[in-house]
Amino acid sequence: MYDFLKSHSTRPSPHSLYTARELWTDPHVAQQMLALHLDRDGDVASRSHQAIDRIVVWLDQRFGLSSGKRVLDLGCGPGLYANRMAYLGARVTGIDFSEGSIAHAQRTAPNGSVRPLYVVADYLDLELGESFDLILLIYGDLCALSPTQRARLLQSIRSWLAPGGHFAFDTFSTALFDEVEEEARYTFEPDGGFWSPRPHFDFLRRFKYEGSLYLDRHAIVEETHTREVFNWMQCYDVDSLERELGELGWEVTEALGSLAGDPYEAHRHDFAAVARPNERA
Ligand SMILES: C[S@@+](CC[C@H](N)C(=O)[O-])C[C@H]1O[C@@H](n2cnc3c(N)ncnc32)[C@H](O)[C@@H]1O
Numbered sequence: 193m194y195d196f197l198k199s200h201s202t203r204p205s206p207h208s209l210y211t212a213r214e215l216w217t218d219p220h221v222a223q224q225m226l227a228l229h230l231d232r233d234g235d236v237a238s239r240s241h242q243a244i245d246r247i248v249v250w251l252d253q254r255f256g257l258s259s260g261k262r263v264l265d266l267g268c269g270p271g272l273y274a275n276r277m278a279y280l281g282a283r284v285t286g287i288d289f290s291e292g293s294i295a296h297a298q299r300t301a302p303n304g305s306v307r308p309l310y311v312v313a314d315y316l317d318l319e320l321g322e323s324f325d326l327i328l329l330i331y332g333d334l335c336a337l338s339p340t341q342r343a344r345l346l347q348s349i350r351s352w353l354a355p356g357g358h359f360a361f362d363t364f365s366t367a368l369f370d371e372v373e374e375e376a377r378y379t380f381e382p383d384g385g386f387w388s389p390r391p392h393f394d395f396l397r398r399f400k401y402e403g404s405l406y407l408d409r410h411a412i413v414e415e416t417h418t419r420e421v422f423n424w425m426q427c428y429d430v431d432s433l434e435r436e437l438g439e440l441g442w443e444v445t446e447a448l449g450s451l452a453g454d455p456y457e458a459h460r461h462d463f464a465a466v467a468r469p470n471e472r473a
Contacts (some may be wrong), residue, residue, distance in 0.1 A: 196418055199409040201248050201376070203399045207338035209422045213314070216252045216290045226292050237398055238331060246452035247274040247330075248431060254453065254466075255326050255358065257282040257451055259305075262285045264324040264352060266315045266345075267333045270422055271297025274308045284308040285324070287315050315348075323354040328449065329361040335426045342426075346440045350469045359442075369404040369427035369459040387412045387421075404432065429458065434463060443470045 216222060228237035238244065252258055253374075258281035265274045268286030270293045279302040287309050288294050294470045297442045301307045316337075326467070327349050334342060351361050378395040387394055395411040404427040412419050428436075428448045437444055446466040447456045456463055 193413075193420075196413075197395065197411065200395060200420065201371060201397055204407070204422075205339075206405055206407075207418075207424060210338065210341075210424075211420070211422045212336055213289060214419075215421055216288075216293075217422070219292075220292050220389050221387060222292050225290070226270060226296060229293065230296075238269060241272070243450075243452065244272050244276065246314065247450070248273060248280070250453040251277065251326070251328075251360070252280050252452060254351070255360075257326070262323070262354070264320075266327065266329045266349075267295045267331075268297060268310070270329075271300060271308065271310065273328065273330060274310070275301050278302055278305050278308045280307065283320075284343055285320075286310045287313050287318065289314045300347045314338055316345060318348065320352050320354075323357070324352055325354050327353060327355045327357065327359045329359070330365045332362055332425075333427075334361055335364045336424055337426075338424070342436070346442060348436070350441070353469065357468070358445075359466070360451060361466040361467075362462055363428045363433065364425060364462050365458070366404045366427050366429045366432070367459050369400070369406060370426075371461075372398065372400070372406055374398050374400050388414055390414055404428065411424040428463075430456065430463070430465075433450055438470070441470050442467045450458065 217376040225237050228234060232241040240425040255261060257277050261282050263277055263282045263284045265284060265286045268274045268288050270288055274284045274297060283306050286297055289312060291312050294312045297310050307386045377399045378393055380393050384390050397409045399407045406425050407421040410421040434444045444465050444467045448454060449456050449460060449466045451464040
């Protein structure tokens with residue numbers, strides 16, 4: 193245990209470990225995540241349902257979803273956006289590697305409209321034989337990926353976009369990065385909790401890195417076994433986002449406060465952007 197906790201307290205090099213799949217697909221944690229998605233007022237795994245309603249209204253106004261636009265929702269979770277967009281008349285494909293979330297999305301898909309197509313898959317490793325007018329990646333999912341994964345995903349998105357199509361997404365901001373502090377703490381859940389149905393400790397080390405990257409490194413310690421979860425968070429401002437996307441052959445055409453069309457404000461913890469492939473790239 194000493195060696196495990198000593199290693200847990202060590203700062204790893206950026207993106208040297210990736211555990212997002214376990215985070216979203218471990219049966220117990222995935223169930224907890226689904227409950228957070230479905231919390232109408234909460235803002236933890238998905239935005240509040242009122243915020244989602246506003247976003248879908250703006251997406252419809254901005255991209256004309258209801259005219260049967262083809263939308264690809266990457267990391268669609270339990271379909272909170274995809275089902276609303278389908279209800280408006282969009283032809284939606286939702287991708288997520290959480291089976292429980294996809295099952296919920298399918299169960300709650302609206303009748304009387306073109307039902308969304310939901311696929312359990314890893315969007316980092318996905319073949320798609322069709323193209324889309326709008327591709328979405330919502331709730332800061334870009335920030336959880338390594339630079340290599342982001343480059344690969346943006347390359348795929350480019351290949352899935354129809355001519356004139358758009359990529360709309362949101363990210364966490366450098367204002368958030370400036371506020372978070374390095375820390376070490378633990379909690380004890382004697383009756384089970386978020387990470388396990390059994391009694392467990394959650395040791396958290398937060399490390400900050402150059403370039404607005406931070407890591408929440410969790411060690412989950414149960415009576416019979418231990419495991420670690422690495423949550424990386426790359427934060428951006430408009431300049432760093434434009435620079436990174438520019439290097440990958442993309443142009444940010446709009447920077448917004450949110451995908452509900454709010455104006456950009458540098459002090460907020462997140463912001464949104466619309467981008468398109470740079471034709472010169
Ligand atoms: C923060 S949640 C956001 C869900 C949804 N976009 C929303 O805002 O309600 C991230 C979602 O992306 C999914 N996800 C993360 N990485 C993924 C990957 N590589 N392939 C497929 N799904 C992924 C997770 O299972 C989870 O449902």
